[in-house]
Amino acid sequence: MAEGTIKKVTQKGFGFIDTESGKDLFFHSSNLEGVSFEQLYEGQRVSFTEGRGEKGPRAENVKPI
Numbered sequence: 001m002a003e004g005t006i007k008k009v010t011q012k013g014f015g016f017i018d019t020e021s022g023k024d025l026f027f028h029s030s031n032l033e034g035v036s037f038e039q040l041y042e043g044q045r046v047s048f049t050e051g052r053g054e055k056g057p058r059a060e061n062v063k064p065i
Contacts, residue, residue: 001047003065009040017046017059025050027059034063 002019009015013029027048029037040046048059 001049001061003045003047004059006040006042006044006046009037009042013037015040017048017062023057025057025059026053026055027062031058031060031062033061040064 002021004017004019004025007016007018007024015027016024017027019025025048031051032040045065046059046062047065048062051058051060
């Protein structure tokens with residue numbers, strides 16, 4: 001699993017992760033594992049797998065480290 005830092009969390013149930021490779025990945029609340037969306041915050045370290053969504057790359061299986 002890859003690791004990164006939550007860069008932005010929106011009120012609409014999605015956000016962006018700043019990955020260690022330097023690119024930002026979209027994530028949606030439906031792609032969380034073992035945590036509710038309300039428990040996430042900007043600056044939090046998370047692990048994830050990179051997947052493919054309808055609009056491009058996205059983070060899946062997102063969970064706090």
